[in-house]
Amino acid sequence: MLDTLDLSLSLDKDTYRSKIEDLMRELRSLQNICWLKKLPIIVVLEGWAAAGKGGLVKQMTNYMDPRGFIVHPILSPSPDEQKFPFLWRFWQKLPSKGSIGIFYHSWYTHLLEDRLFQRIKEQDIPLIMRDINAFERHLVEDGAVIAKYWLHLSKKELKNRLKEYEKDEFESWRVRKEDWQQAKNYDQYQKLAEEMLIYTSSGFAPWVLVEADCQRWAKVKVLTQLVATIREALAKREISVESPSLPHQSELLPTEADYLGQTDLTIHLPKEEYQIKLKQAQMQLRKLQKDIFEKNIGVLLLFEGWDAAGKGGAIKRITDILDPRSYEVHAFAAPTKEEYLHHYLWRFWRRLTPTGKIGIFDRTWYGRVLVERIEGFATEAEWRRAYREINEFEAQLASANYIVLKFWLHISPEEQLRRFEARKDDSYKSYKLTDEDWRNREKWSLYDVAVNQTIARTNTPQCQWTVVPGNDKYYARVFVLETVINAIKNKINS
Incomplete structure (x- = not known):
């Protein structure tokens, strides 16, 4: 699936500047509308190390009102966080209605790095995917918008960027041992990513695959898709569809069990x-x-x-x-x-x-x-x-x-x-x-x-x-x- 992406897609600087300026202004306008309409937005950025997620976050938030969004760089869970179900720490970070939450890495790290380094058992993977899909469906059915992006790099580009970052005195500290393990185990990591994308892409929270060898192309694609997703969600809110309503039941139907009525309330203890x-x-x-x-x-x-x-x-x-x-x-x-x-x-x-x-x-x-x-x-x-x-x-x-x-x-x-x-x-x-x-x-x-x-x-x-x-x-x-x-x-x- 990921092999079919055309990673040669690119944008020249002039085209990029003209497109990105319009997108940023539109995103800022949509942020205000989301606030007024109480529409929560959840942006999930996943992909290879050095795929440009950090630069994308900076670009995305450049024009936005900082009071209306928060960026969550997701690290490994602390010992205290490990005492809860794995989704617990993400529930703590969900944006309120009208706000935007940007997850730089997310709950999907559990299905990628933790799996690559065998921190979780293979038999637990189906349950984790089940829980993630349920989590996202709960949020979307409650009115949230979830926009998920996978930034894809070629093996060659991944190695080149890691080398460049290691030489940069301002960026070298960001390069982790795990990042190099991604490059070393590129084919295996890609296979895990593809499985994750297939089983967690849904009608209510689909994945958008982004060709990221050219960072300008990746930024424009993500922002274009995000603007379109928010506009579609706002348009749907204007469509009022009344769900069928049933009258209150004052009695159980003959086919329904009466658990309370079967309880013996005469039991007494001296x-x-x-x-x-x-x-x-x-x-x-x-x-x-x-x-x-x-x-x-x-x-x-x-x-x-x-x-x-x-x-x-x-x-x-x-x-x-x-x-x-x-x-x-x-x-x-x-x-x-x-x-x-x-x-x-x-x-x-x-x-x-x-x-x-x-x-x-x-x-x-x-x-x-x-x-x-x-x-x-x-x-x-x-x-x-x-x-x-x-x-x-x-x-x-x-x-x-x-x-x-x-x-x-x-x-x-x-x-x-x-x-x-x-x-x-x-x-x-x-x-x-x-x-x-x-x-x-x-x-x-x-x-x-x-x-x-x-x-x-x-x-x-x-x-x-x-x-x-x-x-x-x-x-x-x-x-x-x-x-x-x-x-x-x-x-x-x-």
């Missing part, structure tokens, strides 16, 4: 037995902390449930016995203004707990298919595609040595009302009861359908749901603890 079991479970969990750390296992405990179902109480019993340095608790409410300017998963990626620790989420990304669905904060297209996005997200976590446990704390409407009334009359707990809690209660049937459908569509072998009978708080707390303990033991022994 207080004396609760105190014994709770203490035993807490001690077991405390002992498992050492194994979690030593085996570098990530544990994510996700808590969802009805208002007043006991999420806070269950979380408190988990953390009571633990070393506070070994866990993190994150409570999520409505997204902030900054969070709203990113993909809805962005704020959860940012709060991921590294492997070796326990992360506890009070409310989670399931808000997209629950409260955001019911309250209309997400469009139907957004919440319907979220099931797939969530499954792909959690699959990445499982592949990165995380245990993902998802709890729905279930209580009856009658028990919820009793707890609401008790909170209302308790000066220490009244702050927990809000007008929103009462409004949510009125939509019980809608949430019941949404929860059951969520469990059905996101209950995967790797990341299963656990419906917790919660009418009896004592039973629920012990049940959650024992479920966590068993999952950690199974992971350690697997």
